[in-house]
Amino acid sequence: MTALATLPALDCVDLDAAEEFLRMFHDAHPEAGPVGQRLTQVRTEIADTGTYRHTPQELAYGARVALRDSGWCTSGVPWRRLKVRDLRGLRNAAAVAAECVQHLRLSTNSGQIQPLVTVFAPDTPSTPGPCIWNEQLVRYAGYRDATGRVMGDPRYADFTEAVTKMGWRPPTQRGRFDHLPLVVETAHEGPQLFTVPRDVIQEVPLEHPELSWFVELGLRWHAVPVISNMRLVIGGVTYPAAPFNSWFVGAEIGTRSLADEGAYAVAREVATRLGLDTRTERTLWRDRATVELNRAVLHSFDAAQVTITDHHAEALHRLAWLRSRQRAGGNRPAFRIDSTTAQRAREGAPARFAGAVNTEPHGGRLAALLRKRLS
Template structure:
């Protein structure tokens, strides 16, 4: 298999100024996460740094702020679920907060909160399905090995019937006063390694070069060295546990070879991508309680892979190679060689997932469905917050109906959010780590 390397002289901007811009990532304590059927963020690769990051529990709501957040959520739950007067439940929660500094959600509250966090995700185009999110309540798990094993099981359960992807979230133990909950360092449960070679070349995914180096520092020996080596999970248990690495079992990682419906030479590119986009480093925040390890997935929209992961110049940067195979004139951008190569790359992704029988949507279908979601919510008297730059697809945007309108950018809770230190962990940044080999 040929290696995919970042081209010499390529820069990785902190602000791409396009769909998935990371410009505002560092400005807020909490940042909205990408969500199910949403494009991945375009964060540039940064050099490994050795500064320890504060734990998110330090900034979690406390005292009066926690009581307000809890009461607001309980009223919302009782109102939408028609559970009657919320006052008795609020009184019990307040008593629990006064006694312990936090409170525990009921199973029904957890399910309701996780689904509403999806419904509230302003950057997600796939929210029509928010009620179908299946919630695995694993709050009893706190140790790194338990989290890793349950995360592998999440990936197995997300693939229903062998190929059909279903929306799924696994919720692990929350942060509590004096005891941070567990963390999953990886941005997604499945990510491909980025091996930095002498001279700065990256074999694999440049986005993951930092976490790849960090995994090596923990003792991971690395994979075969292909552009699509699956990274181990890096998990930090609750309390004072140090991060440990865990291999994902092969039966937990479903991958799809990427071939083209018309060009036999395409198979020689050796492309593939994993089927389950399980986002892993976000905090699920419900009523002031932070669940820092709550991996969740839906299914891919084709452009996430074909127009971003495989095409972006700071990712696999495949457009020049595809254009070469197509025999296109790349001497000038005015030939639109990038556009033509991008369309064929996206055709290949959709064709390959369809051929494999793996669930995937396309940007035209999902755009229409998002407008269906808007209509349903508006009829219920609910305003839908949406970020235009994320809702409009990164391919043929003006050919989709979501392009030709504006949206309110209102944000609501419950929510999936990023803590700044979670972004640092996903880049592999830490000043202290426990070296341990711990296969799942």
């Protein structure tokens, strides 16, 4: 069972934000008909319920514009053709987790990465929507020992400790690339843990095009970055769970995740293997090692036929995006994150719904839902 304290009422939808978005949508889609009739309908709906429901076309348009304008849409992604999965009817944690797994499966697409957005139930004045704690659907555990040293990804050491206290059991043989569980929180269930099936997560073992010893480092990375803790806001309506993906920029893996001292910090090991002088930063050993890490990432993803782009192509894309993007007011569709959500993704706290206390394990609900989908 779940004990639930009284939750604070959420605000009604801002009518101005709704009207601004609807005019924007109808300007882009004149085939949708006169905007006046739709505005009247939405005003009545907000007056009666405090919110309104987007049509499937409005939702798809808003999600695509939000991804385009956010800057997360990497180079080459045809944003107008992004697939939007409309799953607004789902509010239970197990169902949300099962569809996150399906999102990961569809987006991976055997390496030919398919950009997707999956939208779950919105916040309403009477019923808040679910949220996903994880920063991305696939993240690696960080195990802190008694001395404070971390095996795995130090960025998620606190999150690892938090989910372990919640009941997650790490593998018997702990490694540097163990997958963290998915944490889905709802107002009526509290935080729930779900293991993402191993066969859904495609990973790329990293090798170097010239350095034969590089494979001895035992490095790998997952194929698709599905950002899962940002809320999607369209026309005043907030969707707190709306995971989305494009594909990786190589430097996100090579520089930020593998070379960085705050992450896997393997630049020094690579530099040592290269015979570089690491006694002083003035030799630029770190820069040279990071270049080789990025070369290995791009080479390995290309060899595995997994979609990826490099930071030079991405820089040109970002410059074009900065020149062309709309800078109008804050009511445009957007993916947003706040400090509490970011903290939750790294530290495993605080819960969104402090009054919800889970007192019943979820058991095999996710596995059962996945079996049902595949049957």
